[in-house]
Amino acid sequence: MVKQSDRLPIGYPERRRVLAGLGGLALGAMLPTATAAKARPLISIGFTPAFVHDQYALLEDWRRYMERRLDMAVVFKQHDSYRETMDLLRLRKMDFAWVSDYPFLALKDRVRLVAVPLYKGQPLYRSYIIVPIGNRQAAGLKDLKNTVFAYADPLSNSGYLYPRFAIHTMGANPQTYFRKTFFTWSHKKVVEAVALGLAQGGAVDSYVWESLERIDPELTRLTRIVQRSPEYGFPPFVAQRDVSPALLLRMRDLLLTMHQDAEGIALLKRINLDGFIKGDLHLYDAVAEMMRTFGEAGAS
Template sequence: MPLLPAHAERGALRIGLTPVFLDDQLSFLTRWRTWLERRLQRPVAFVQRGNYREVLDLVRGGKIDFAWVCGYPYVRYRRDLRLVAVPLWRGRPYYQSYLIVPADDEKTNSLSDLRGKVFAYSDPDSNSGFLYPQYRLTALGENPSTFFSRIFFTWGHRKVVEAVGVGLADGGAVDGYVWETLAEVQPALTDATRVIERSPDLGHPPFVARPDIDAAELRQFRAALLDMPGDAEGAELLHLLRLDGFIAGHPSLFDEIARMAVRVRLM
């Protein structure tokens, strides 16, 4: 392993995480980090920030090596980032954006019913939690910035579920993969909400690398992710993530997101 000393000199591999998955399960993160360290033969550090933007800035600026981000910022900064891997959820590299309302609200059945209401987005850099509903409203001929009486960001999909569940918001946009995972892990939270709309399949939030990443390093990290199902502990970790594995993926997976972004920005 000739590369090992060089890696050791550079110190820990830094991986940025965002709430595209349930990133608040610290015991899980510890296990995953340990597994990666053993697999990569070098220290690994997870870097978490209050919103997507900070993590994106870190990876684009080369302050961290890899990051698990949303498809929307990936397409926006495609030139500054390199695609590493895409998760397989239910066997496919796709997920959906869910439009949710409080479970006790039986009258609201579509996005257009939420006119003049309070709406919760997860993060302005989220595809499922911001771009998709914006795009939908635009497609409906509405102005997303005036359609709702009030909007707010919760900076996390889980918190969108909470905000809608307690009635703080009349509706919210949430990552379908996170919602479904929560439904298994903490059903009490999702039970307080009802999904009224689901988006078409969109590219699942991918792992990206900083622009100047060493090719071997990228290859090694990608291999580690792709090999997770082949390893008992890795498979266990994947099960906890409710994922089936990773694929190398192709940037074209996110073309639909890019198209929506262009459409919204044209407004």
């Protein structure tokens, strides 16, 4: 369990004073400015490697956009694993988060769906099985037996759950199918691991791979997609259970109307999304089904 205080940046003297004043609503949040924080309520939003979360300039622009539209102080928190974000949501130390479908289902009782991104006009994405470009023979997971395989995150659908389910469906045991597996804790790093040849195969979010193809084509060019999963519900934007319905609605409204102003459109373009919709829990039924297969928690 990661201690909250361990994550705080050093040398931020105003921090504790402000946090005390806010009654711990957003404990440990990074503050944009001390004066703004005093004047306005503060919300924190967690980002996971469900998308290319190390585009810091983009995130900062998006954060400022949200601050302006909500008239609130907004703090973005990036974490390198789903687990950390999930823990913060569970502990109610985070108001909103963009999480993958799997954590969403795992936290089903503790979070509420805010919005689902629209990618290529659909609230859907897939898992891609990729291999290094040098491997010309492999046509899918069936050809990757006894190789070194890179998973994204143990709490990822596209980067962990789906490939194991697919192997299971082939009648093999996912525990022993590969010679060795490891987690990179990020979809982007799965692509890096496969591109570098560290792993002979990997499972990656189709949205991440395709976004990377735009941002860093040199990297994706070193990999080849050999298998595409069925479509699943896109990683959703969720609210922690204690967030007031009013705030949830304001956030949902912001997301759903982003595509209506120029700045929002520009941001969406950079995020590589078309917009957001309210979404539906049934989008995630297929994931829940797979989770049940492995007896995973939250798949009730």
